Amino acid sequence: MKKITFLVLLSALTLSTIAQNKFGHVNAQEILLLMPEYKTMSSTLQMSSTLKQSTLKAMEGEFQAKYSAYENEVSSLDEAIKIDRETELQNLQKRLQEFPQNAQNDLLEQERTLMAPIEEKLLSAITSVAEEGAYTYIFNSQVFYYGSEKNDVSSVVKKKLGL
Numbered sequence: 001m002k003k004i005t006f007l008v009l010l011s012a013l014t015l016s017t018i019a020q021n022k023f024g025h026v027n028a029q030e031i032l033l034l035m036p037e038y039k040t041m042s043s044t045l046q047m048s049s050t051l052k053q054s055t056l057k058a059m060e061g062e063f064q065a066k067y068s069a070y071e072n073e074v075s076s077l078d079e080a081i082k083i084d085r086e087t088e089l090q091n092l093q094k095r096l097q098e099f100p101q102n103a104q105n106d107l108l109e110q111e112r113t114l115m116a117p118i119e120e121k122l123l124s125a126i127t128s129v130a131e132e133g134a135y136t137y138i139f140n141s142q143v144f145y146y147g148s149e150k151n152d153v154s155s156v157v158k159k160k161l162g163l
Contacts, residue, residue, distance in 0.1 A: 021136035024129075024153040028140045031154060032122055034163045041114040048110060052103040059099060063092045125160040129153050 032038050070085050077085065130138045130153075138153060 022134055024133065024135045024138045024151045025141040026126055026129075026138055026152070026154045026157050027142060028122060028126070029142055031157055031161070031163065032118070034158065035118060035122065035161060037118045037121065041111070041118060044114065045107060045111055049107060052107070056096075056099055056103070059092070059096055063089070063096055066092065121161070122157075125157050126153075129156045129160055 066085075067089055070089060073085075074082065126138055129135070133153065133156070135153070141152065141154075
């Protein structure tokens with residue numbers, strides 16, 4: 001009997017503690033997409049990607065031109081020049097094969113570098129809203145299937161960010 005009374009009392013205390021907590025949710029992805037810094041980052045990454053694509057096309061054109069020239073001259077070349085041109089073509093081909101992966105890695109690193117201060121700014125705004133509104137927890141609404149609109153603090157975070 002004492003155990004049951006203790007469990008009921010413990011449950012009541014736990015429920016009252018939970019009831020005192022204030023929960024909110026925010027759609028961080030939606031807010032992120034509205035931030036001007038994110039739009040600037042996206043256009044910067046797009047320009048970098050376009051530049052890398054044009055560089056790759058130029059490299060492919062260079063390889064094709066040198067390969068065509070080599071094929072046209074191969075029968076008349078000295079062995080030393082032939083070996084030199086083949087080595088040059090092999091090096092160009094190796095660069096062509098490595099370039100897409102290196103470009104992708106560069107873009108990912110650039111995205112991480114540019115994204116860090118944007119995410120920090122968003123997190124700072126969410127933290128500020130949580131402190132000002134005395135929220136115990138603010139969850140990202142993208143991981144929930146349902147959240148009451150009265151607990152949605154997205155508009156407050158947007159206001160905090162000037163969006």
